[in-house]
Structures are given as C-alpha cells and as structure tokens.
Amino acid sequence: MTLWALISGALLLLLVLAAVCFLLYCAYIQYIHMKYDHIPGPPRDSFLLGHYPTIRKLTENNELIYDYFLDWTEKYGPVVRINGFHTVIVIISSPEAIKELLMSTKHPKDKFYDDMFNLFGVRFLGNGLLNDRNYDHWHKQRRIMDPAFSRPYLMGLMGTFNEKAEELMERLNEKADKKSEVVMHNLLNRMTLDVIAKVAFDIDLNALHDDQTPFPRAIYMAMRGLVEMRxxxxxxxxxxxxxxxxxxESIRLLRKTGRECIEKRQKMVQDEAEVPTDILTQILKGGVLEDECDIEVLIDNFVTFFIAGQETTANQLAFAVQELARNPEILQKVQAEVDEVIGSRRDIEYDDLHKLQYLSQVLKETLRLYPTVTGTSRFLEEDMIVEGIRIPKNASVLVYTYVTGRMEQFFKDPLTFDPDRFSRDSPKPYFTYFPFSLGPRSCIGQVFAQMEAKVVMAKLLQRFDFRLVEGQSFKIQDTGTLRPMDGTRCRLRVREKQ
Incomplete structure (x- = not known):
C-alpha cells in the first residue's frame, strides 16, 4: 500500500469520525430543544446556533442586549427561553419567582460565575466574594467581611468621602463658567477609584489628577472582557x-497591585504595627480564619472589591447627572433640598444623609432606569414551576432588574424619570427592583456605595448648575456594567450664592 493510500485512508477516517461527532452533537442539540421548547421564546436564528447570531450582532454594534430581553419578555411572557448552540438560559420576570430565587439559599449562583474565575486564560475574580458559588464557603467570607461594612466603620469614612468629593469639586470649579466640555463620567470614574483605593486598601492613587494612571483603563478592559466572553x-x-x-495585561496589573498591597499589609501585621479595620485587613483575616495559604485567593477578593467599589458608583452618578440635566424641575427640587439641609457647609455629616430624602429618591430612580449591574443568575437543582411553566432542573435562570424596572406592568410610564416613585408614601416595588440584588447574596457594599453617591451628588448640586452638551445619543454602553455611552458631557456654571 502506497503512502498516499495510507494518508487518504486516514483522512477519510477522520472525516467519518468528524461527521459522526457532528451528527451526535446535532442529536444532543435536538435533545436540548425537546427538553426546553415548551418554554416560550423568540424564533431561533438557526438550529445549530440558536439565538447566538442575534446576540453577537448586538454586541458588535454596541446595542444593548437587555433592551431585546425586555422586548422578548413583554412579547413572550414571564418565562423566556434563549438558545445558543447546546446552551439554554431562561429569563424570568415573575416577582414571585424572583422572590423565590433570590431570597432562598437553596438556589446557588449559576455556573456563569465559574466563567469569571479565569478570563481569557488569566485568573480574574477567582473565588472572591462575588464569584463564590459554594454557599457555606461564601457565608464564611461574608461574615469575615461584615466588620468593614458595619455602621461604625462606614460613619468613619465620611471624612474621606468629603475629602475626595471636594477634590472633584475643585477640578470642576476650574472648568466651570467656561465653554469647555466636561466629560462627567471620566472624572467621576477617577474620583470613585481614589475613594475605594484609599478607604479599602490605604492606597493613594491620585487618579483624579494623574491622567497617566493605568488603573481606569485596566478596569475598563477587564469589564469589557466579560462582555466579549459572551x-x-x-x-x-x-x-x-x-x-x-x-x-x-489589565487583569495582571490589577492582580499584581493586589499582591503588593497584601504582602505589605501582611508585613505590617507581622511587625505588630497598627492596621486599619478596612477591607484589606478583613481579606487577610479571612485568609487566617480559613487557613488559606494561597495568596491568589486573597487577591481574588482584592480585585473584586477594587472593581466593584469603583465602577458601579461612578456609573450611577453619571446617569444621575444626565437625568437631572434632562429634567430641570427635578434638578431644582433636589437642589432646594440640598440647600436646606447642607446650606453652604463644605463638610457633609453622616446625619445629613438621612435628611436628603429626595436625593435618595433621585438615586434610586436612577438605578431603576440605569441599574449599573443589570441582574444576576441562579442554577436550578430541581424543577421549578413559574406561572404554570415548568423549568427543568439544571437550568440557568436569569433575573434582570433592568427588565422588570422598565416594564409598564410594574412601573407606570417606565421610561419617565420620576423620583416620586420612591417617596415614602408610594407603594414599594415587589421584587421588581433589585439593583444590588436581594436576599442573602445581596451586595455587601450597597450602603457604602449610596453614602458615597449622596456625598458627591450633594456637593455637586450645592455648587453647580449643569446642562448637557447637545448632540449626545443618551445610549447605554454595556461594559460588564452599564455606563452612559457618551460619558455625560456637560457644561458647568457655578451656582449663585443663595
């Protein structure tokens, strides 16, 4: 037998094996279809690819996929099926089902969170507090972290909140009453980065004044990687x-920074030096109590808090500025409240925050329309019935506050920015508003984030009037979290003294 004959035979065998594997894969996809096709959903783009072509097109065109999820939910009902190759996800918008999924401890986070352990082959969030799917292990981490988010500790952060917000006001004052545009999201992004670096890890980044710092870009690229991972x-x-x-490279920079901070703090502990009761100290305590010798586990939590403590607050503030500038009557009302509570004082006190009720409503309404984290997911370990529709076990189910927050069924005129929805006399949303999630896995930093947001917004409203630069699209950009695509470009004017 000639060499060519042997090669031809081998190639033929490989082709046959490939064809068999492909047919078996198609049979598996057909099995998945039969298992899930009783659940309503939009027509698949193709048998093999499912809805993947549509989702890819949306991502490539910078369109927001959650708007399509909203449209599909309104068309197909409270349970919607989305296919992609052999994978199926189920989107749920039933308040009762959301209550069951988020408030119960029996539904673990979905396997999607395993995908964030590594990102393109580099360890990213690992087994940090956000990512940990094992409830018992997560609960131990959460209890260890709780002191860094206790009321006494948060009250002690007011000085840093005031200091960093004041630095932002000085930068804005330099640009006010001039024709130059201010990209608010960029400056807010840098300020919140300075805050989390200082209060959580005792790092002085000075990102607000240092245009060469690599960290804002590094965080942006890490978050963008989560989107591209789809x-x-x-x-x-x-x-x-x-x-x-x-x-x-961005993830490596973040983890290298975390390693350096952790090793420096470990040496302080070994030298019996006084250390603050901040997030970094709690991360180290977690390592001791869990007998974790692997520093990578400690770095996981550093990166988790470094990103989560900065990105979401900056985005919320940028959207709040955008909506206030688009709604002058709401802007005047919230400025009047700030003038009454704060007056001309520079330092905002902890007790002031509770008096800024209408500002709280503005921030909550901002998160209803623009939740920086759109939702969360759970894994079903047993069948679940949602409004008469059976979802089989081992399904990945997703709940989106972006979707329920924009449904007419739950919020009248949902696209209208109306802070009065969250007034004390208004009915409370019933498991349709959860920008920080709900239940035991809710965000540990939500009080921290809203305190910081209030301090910054109160100072901004106290000092400046702002109007948006014309020609902005007001589109939303998905970079793992939601941010204003055009950056909330404004022109500022110093307010006349009242």
Missing part, C-alpha cells in the same frame, strides 16, 4: 486578539 468564538477571531491581550 462570544464563544472570540478567542479564535483575529480581530479580537489585540483586545484579548490588553484584557489579560
């Missing part, structure tokens, strides 16, 4: 290689 073919696409490499 495309299972991204690793193979030549057009994505530069982005993937920058994402890897």
């Amino acid at each position: 495309n299972p073919l991204a690793r193979l696409m030549p057009s994505k290689q530069k982005m993937i490499q920058e994402t890897r």
